[in-house]
Amino acid sequence: MKRPVIGPWITIILGAIYFLVPLVATFEFSLRMKRGEYSFEAYRVVFGDPNFQASFTYSALIAVAAIIVGVLIVVPTAYIVQLKLPRLRPLVEFITLLPLVIPAIVLVFGYIRMYNSSSWIPLTNSARGTDFLLTCAYVTLALPYMYRAVDTGLRAIDIRTLTEAAQSLGSSWPRILFQVILPNVRVAVLSGAFLTFAIVIGEFTMASLLNRPAFGPYLQLVGANRAYEPAALAIIAFIITWACMGLIQLFGGGRRNDTRR
Amino acid sequence: MAFLTLEKITKTFGNQTTIHGIDLAVERGEFVSFLGPSGCGKTTTLRMIAGFETPTSGTIKIDGKDVTDLRPNQRNIGMVFQAYALFPNMTVADNIAFGLKVAKKSSAEIAARVKEMLALIKLPDVGNRFPYQLSGGQQQRVALARALAIQPKILLLDEPLSALDAKIRIALRDEIRAVQRSLGITTIYVTHDQEEALSMSDRICVMNEGRIEQLGTPFEIYNNPKTRFVATFVGTLNVLNGTMVDTATGRIAIDGQEVVATRGANGASTGDSLAVALRPEALSIGETEPGRNGLKGVIEEVHFLGPVVRIRVRFGDNVVSLDTFNRPHSAPPVRGEPVNVHFGHEDLLVLDRPAI
Numbered sequence: 001m002k003r004p005v006i007g008p009w010i011t012i013i014l015g016a017i018y019f020l021v022p023l024v025a026t027f028e029f030s031l032r033m034k035r036g037e038y039s040f041e042a043y044r045v046v047f048g049d050p051n052f053q054a055s056f057t058y059s060a061l062i063a064v065a066a067i068i069v070g071v072l073i074v075v076p077t078a079y080i081v082q083l084k085l086p087r088l089r090p091l092v093e094f095i096t097l098l099p100l101v102i103p104a105i106v107l108v109f110g111y112i113r114m115y116n117s118s119s120w121i122p123l124t125n126s127a128r129g130t131d132f133l134l135t136c137a138y139v140t141l142a143l144p145y146m147y148r149a150v151d152t153g154l155r156a157i158d159i160r161t162l163t164e165a166a167q168s169l170g171s172s173w174p175r176i177l178f179q180v181i182l183p184n185v186r187v188a189v190l191s192g193a194f195l196t197f198a199i200v201i202g203e204f205t206m207a208s209l210l211n212r213p214a215f216g217p218y219l220q221l222v223g224a225n226r227a228y229e230p231a232a233l234a235i236i237a238f239i240i241t242w243a244c245m246g247l248i249q250l251f252g253g254g255r256r257n258d259t260r261r
Numbered sequence: 262m263a264f265l266t267l268e269k270i271t272k273t274f275g276n277q278t279t280i281h282g283i284d285l286a287v288e289r290g291e292f293v294s295f296l297g298p299s300g301c302g303k304t305t306t307l308r309m310i311a312g313f314e315t316p317t318s319g320t321i322k323i324d325g326k327d328v329t330d331l332r333p334n335q336r337n338i339g340m341v342f343q344a345y346a347l348f349p350n351m352t353v354a355d356n357i358a359f360g361l362k363v364a365k366k367s368s369a370e371i372a373a374r375v376k377e378m379l380a381l382i383k384l385p386d387v388g389n390r391f392p393y394q395l396s397g398g399q400q401q402r403v404a405l406a407r408a409l410a411i412q413p414k415i416l417l418l419d420e421p422l423s424a425l426d427a428k429i430r431i432a433l434r435d436e437i438r439a440v441q442r443s444l445g446i447t448t449i450y451v452t453h454d455q456e457e458a459l460s461m462s463d464r465i466c467v468m469n470e471g472r473i474e475q476l477g478t479p480f481e482i483y484n485n486p487k488t489r490f491v492a493t494f495v496g497t498l499n500v501l502n503g504t505m506v507d508t509a510t511g512r513i514a515i516d517g518q519e520v521v522a523t524r525g526a527n528g529a530s531t532g533d534s535l536a537v538a539l540r541p542e543a544l545s546i547g548e549t550e551p552g553r554n555g556l557k558g559v560i561e562e563v564h565f566l567g568p569v570v571r572i573r574v575r576f577g578d579n580v581v582s583l584d585t586f587n588r589p590h591s592a593p594p595v596r597g598e599p600v601n602v603h604f605g606h607e608d609l610l611v612l613d614r615p616a617i
Contacts, residue, residue: 158344164313165346165404167333169360169411183350 023238030231042232046222052233055218059207062131062214063200066138067193070146073139075189078150079181083159096147099140104205111137112209130210137206142199146192153188154181190251194244202237262325264289264447265310265415270319272305272471279305280471282319290445292438294458297468298494303451304419306468310449311417312336323414339408343420345400347392353379353403354388360411378406381440398429405437409444416441416448422457434461455495459483467491489612492538499539499581500612505529513537513609516577520554522609529611536612543608544583546572546600555603560594570594574602
């Protein structure tokens with residue numbers, strides 16, 4: 001008879017406790033705003049706060065902008081590296097990994113030094129300029145995830161043959177990229193997009209040091225001055241992140257890719 | 262004037278030359294196969310015709326026009342790939358319509374052409390399906406329809422049947438040939454499968470190490486191979502070592518027995534060591550009839566394969582393999598049995614160099 005396997009279950013249970021207890025505790029605490037009863041009062045206060053709405057909308061817009069710029073940079077780059085310059089792959093992979101090695105604080109000080117009001121490109125002179133700088137910063141921050149997602153997607157399809165097939169049918173390079181390649185890495189691009197969204201929504205360092213009204217600094221501000229609302233915000237941020245992960249799963253597990261025999 | 266011409270085409274990758282100045286002329290409506298082992302340069306040559314590779318030197322002309330420096334999307338060439346290369350995000354109809362949309366044809370014209378192509382490949386009802394919903398054979402037929410929809414000047418097929426199983430391969434090669442004949446389109450077909458090349462082509466271009474070894478009809482290639490490589494690569498061949506006894510009469514000694522070759526000495530002089538070739542189907546077991554060659558040997562191996570019995574006969578240092586039909590009412594030969602193998606004088610082909 002097969003012996004029951006206890007070891008892995010113990011590991012799973014310990015992991016679940018480590019993961020779930022703080023979450024449950026935070027959630028439970030967020031419901032205690034009204035004395036003597038559980039309520040969603042903290043959530044009502046948070047959602048009713050105009051600063052919450054403004055900062056969340058701002059971060060969401062910056063995230064969308066970062067996703068668009070990221071896709072426009074990463075997809076053609078990964079495509080060209082894979083198709084024409086495979087020898088450059090290690091270099092490109094190294095460059096895309098740099099944001100994981102260089103702390104965000106170093107990056108943002110670099111940006112401020114490079115683009116301050118007395119520099120050649122004084123982006124920090126205006127709010128729009130700083131928004132643009134923040135968008136670029138988030139593109140850089142999300143680069144390791146976006147590049148890997150797109151690169152994996154491109155490796156899963158035979159881009160060389162698809163490109164040649166489209167070329168033999170008279171297609172130009174932009175048409176190949178936007179009508180043949182991009183739709184076939186849609187799932188990978190969406191994965192990268194949702195990861196970017198999740199990163200941008202909670203990012204604090206860059207937004208704070210560039211003095212922009214983003215969701216990260218708002219979280220910090222509320223956390224420093226209130227009791228129950230930060231717990232509600234933590235749960236909300238957590239739900240947003242998991243919703244992004246869920247959407248990746250939803251889009252990623254869509255169509256069958258095998259061929260009928 | 263030939264419809265497609267390759268003049269002194271050379272291709273070098275780094276310091277390695279893969280194509281050595283080949284010349285080829287293909288007539289309008291002709292079906293020519295590039296046949297050769299892996300790495301012989303057949304696919305590279307095809308890719309240069311398509312425009313995916315640029316020749317290091319030489320000229321490619323289509324219908325009299327120099328296309329050597331034209332980009333692939335400017336050549337109007339239809340291409341079918343081994344891996345189908347259907348666009349996974351598009352339906353079958355959209356795949357076939359892709360080239361027509363690029364050419365900015367009207368919607369009505371595109372719809373009519375897609376319908377016509379689907380009828381041509383005998384899949385009229387799959388227009389709304391996605392490639393992943395089709396079998397491999399169906400996908401390759403759609404790829405053929407997509408390549409033909411743009412009414413290309415030349416159709417190029419790069420080992421299109423290699424990924425399919427044997428039964429579908431045979432059915433599809435007949436279909437490809439029928440479609441090619443009905444449209445009269447000039448076609449270049451790359452394959453390493455000699456049966457495919459022999460059964461489909463008007464002419465076969467046998468390639469080896471970046472050179473054309475022989476260009477001819479399947480009949481010529483099989484029956485009159487010009488080089489040792491062609492003789493051994495196309496079809497099954499028995500190669501025997503011998504010595505030229507007399508060039509004038511074509512007498513050759515093989516393991517102490519004399520035979521006569523009437524198809525020429527291929528440059529061998531009296532006393533030279535040489536190699537001769539015999540097709541298995543030219544060999545019979547039994548008494549030598551007058552005017553034929555005979556070699557006495559011993560049966561070394563017998564393989565019963567159902568409809569045929571494959572027999573290996575040793576004459577000394579040389580061994581030949583031959584097939585006989587299975588006769589249900591008589592037992593097959595047995596190992597160790599002495600036999601006489603006979604064949605015609607004209608069946609003996611003297612090869613260019615001795616066998617190694």
